[in-house]
Amino acid sequence: MPGDLYYGDNLDVMRSKIASESVDLIYLDPPFNSDKTYHLILKESKSQERAFFDTWNWDDTAERAYAELTGHAPPGIRVPGRLSDLVRTLKDFLGSEQRDTMAYLAMMAIRLVEMHRVLRRTGSLYLHCDPTASHYLKLILDSIFGHDCFRNEIIWRYRRWPTKARRFQRMHDVLLFYTAGKDNEHVFETLYGYEKLADSTLKTFGTKKQKADFSSGHRKPSVESGETKGPPLSDFWEVEDVHANGAPLSDAWEVGVIAPIGKERTGYPTQKPEKLLERVVRASSRPGDVVLDPFCGCGTAIVVAEKESRVWIGIDVAIRAIDVVKDRLDKTFPGKRVWTEYGEPSDVGTALHLAETNAYDFQWWAVHKLGGRPPKGERKKGSDGGIDGEMTLRDFDSEKRRRVIISVKGQRNLTPDFVKALETTVDREKADYGVLVTMHEPSPSMRNVARDCGLVPWASAHDGKMGHRIRIIAVAEILAGTFQLPGRNEACRPDPERGPPDRRRVSSEDVGHSVRW
Numbered sequence: 001m002p003g004d005l006y007y008g009d010n011l012d013v014m015r016s017k018i019a020s021e022s023v024d025l026i027y028l029d030p031p032f033n034s035d036k037t038y039h040l041i042l043k044e045s046k047s048q049e050r051a052f053f054d055t056w057n058w059d060d061t062a063e064r065a066y067a068e069l070t071g072h073a074p075p076g077i078r079v080p081g082r083l084s085d086l087v088r089t090l091k092d093f094l095g096s097e098q099r100d101t102m103a104y105l106a107m108m109a110i111r112l113v114e115m116h117r118v119l120r121r122t123g124s125l126y127l128h129c130d131p132t133a134s135h136y137l138k139l140i141l142d143s144i145f146g147h148d149c150f151r152n153e154i155i156w157r158y159r160r161w162p163t164k165a166r167r168f169q170r171m172h173d174v175l176l177f178y179t180a181g182k183d184n185e186h187v188f189e190t191l192y193g194y195e196k197l198a199d200s201t202l203k204t205f206g207t208k209k210q211k212a213d214f215s216s217g218h219r220k221p222s223v224e225s226g227e228t229k230g231p232p233l234s235d236f237w238e239v240e241d242v243h244a245n246g247a248p249l250s251d252a253w254e255v256g257v258i259a260p261i262g263k264e265r266t267g268y269p270t271q272k273p274e275k276l277l278e279r280v281v282r283a284s285s286r287p288g289d290v291v292l293d294p295f296c297g298c299g300t301a302i303v304v305a306e307k308e309s310r311v312w313i314g315i316d317v318a319i320r321a322i323d324v325v326k327d328r329l330d331k332t333f334p335g336k337r338v339w340t341e342y343g344e345p346s347d348v349g350t351a352l353h354l355a356e357t358n359a360y361d362f363q364w365w366a367v368h369k370l371g372g373r374p375p376k377g378e379r380k381k382g383s384d385g386g387i388d389g390e391m392t393l394r395d396f397d398s399e400k401r402r403r404v405i406i407s408v409k410g411q412r413n414l415t416p417d418f419v420k421a422l423e424t425t426v427d428r429e430k431a432d433y434g435v436l437v438t439m440h441e442p443s444p445s446m447r448n449v450a451r452d453c454g455l456v457p458w459a460s461a462h463d464g465k466m467g468h469r470i471r472i473i474a475v476a477e478i479l480a481g482t483f484q485l486p487g488r489n490e491a492c493r494p495d496p497e498r499g500p501p502d503r504r505r506v507s508s509e510d511v512g513h514s515v516r517w
């Protein structure tokens with residue numbers, strides 16, 4: 001069964017799409033409140049572009065989350081009283097100096113309430129964070145799950161090149177492991193063989209007799225717990241088992257980060273190693289169980305869940321994350337479509353919504369939907385020099401390549417000046433063609449100006465046809481697949497439902513005309 005991949009804010013998706021008590025395992029690796037902007041490194045061009053922000057401000061969204069947490073939740077959303085008290089206290093404690101941290105915590109708390117709702121009673125949640133906010137997040141989790149449901153603080157220890165600092169090197173992340181229930185009914189598979197016990201330890205505890213002595217009082221009692229003798233013998237693993245299988249995995253995990261040129265690397269920032277997720281998925285779910293990653297990034301948890309035969313749901317608010325996930329899944333599981341996508345614009349209405357709410361994501365989406373890629377070099381808002389995307393087309397019957405410049409306009413009020421501006425860019429860049437993608441139907445005068453920009457040979461030697469040098473394509477045409485590219489776009493991911501791009505249906509506008517595109 002294909003997994004569900006949602007583009008959108010996980011709060012909306014969880015509230016509207018995920019039923020209560022329907023998920024077995026949640027792994028979340030949210031932004032850590034690092035005050036950084038993260039960039040995706042594009043493999044082919046080695047250029048960068050913004051993936052997501054991890055900067056928080058006390059704005060309307062934070063205010064709304066805080067209001068929902070403190071008595072103004074929408075109907076049907078239950079916020080535990082302890083959590084309301086805690087967030088009020090945290091807001092006082094953090095004061096005006098750390099309002100941005102409070103904005104981050106409010107964003108997390110309201111989402112963790114939803115995660116608790118969707119988790120089955122036998123389910124588990126792993127919150128991946130770092131010491132920046134782990135202490136506050138643990139309080140929030142205690143107030144939602146109950147402190148009896150806290151199972152482990154897992155330390156993920158990694159090695160990286162040291163940085164100059166007047167403190168110890170920071171080389172670990174934290175995974176807070178909670179279960180939905182406190183009665184030990186949660187799914188848990190003990191993992192062996194990941195760690196070795198030191199020979200000296202095995203020697204010390206190497207016989208049953210020694211273990212029995214150890215249990216019945218030889219061990220120094222723990223002063224903090226008020227113990228007068230060691231735990232009962234039944235609490236220890238059999239020495240023979242430990243010898244045969246390796247020690248049961250502890251809560252300090254040494255897993256290497258992904259190498260800069262590692263096969264696994266996607267270029268998405270903050271990507272986690274599959275080996276780390278393998279432990280989480282194998283320990284706390286079984287084949288067929290539902291795994292949710294509400295901050296899925298480039299989809300590490302999803303890929304591992306698919307490999308381990310789990311059903312999965314992934315959500316991300318960054319459209320480029322969703323694109324990377326789809327590519328990664330297609331490459332990891334060639335020949336089968338293991339994902340179903342929701343939330344990306346699928347019709348004119350949803351495309352318009354994206355254009356009106358997130359101009360930057362709209363540009364990205366339109367460029368990709370057309371079959372293009374972002375321009376080379378880092379793309380900053382407002383500094384793209386009129387280029388929102390590019391495409392390279394190969395002639396159908398020769399090796400000749402042609403460069404296409406793409407410009408995207410989501411706004412309603414367009415004039416022929418936009419067409420002229422694109423023509424100037426195409427000239428300046430010495431490109432072959434220009435495509436102006438418009439959300440709204442272009443006016444007849446815009447189409448006339450585009451026609452006046454001249455003709456170039458159609459990228460196929462067999463019929464000697466000519467095409468318009470500047471072409472306007474409306475989003476409706478892209479969605480309907482009624483546009484035709486004058487060459488083979490090899491970079492374009494084939495859409496199994498629609499067939500390869502060069503076999504797309506030709507629009508009524510194209511049929512019967514000797515001049516196309």
Ligand SMILES: C[S@@+](CC[C@H](N)C(=O)[O-])C[C@H]1O[C@@H](n2cnc3c(N)ncnc32)[C@H](O)[C@@H]1O
Pocket residue numbers: 008009010011029030031051052268269270271272273294295296297298299300301315316317318321
């Ligand atoms: C640290 S990254 C996750 C990396 C991921 N674990 C991996 O291995 O690729 C955090 C992700 O959370 C996403 N994100 C931030 N806020 C979100 C929200 N409200 N809903 C869904 N995703 C969100 C960001 O776009 C980013 O991709």
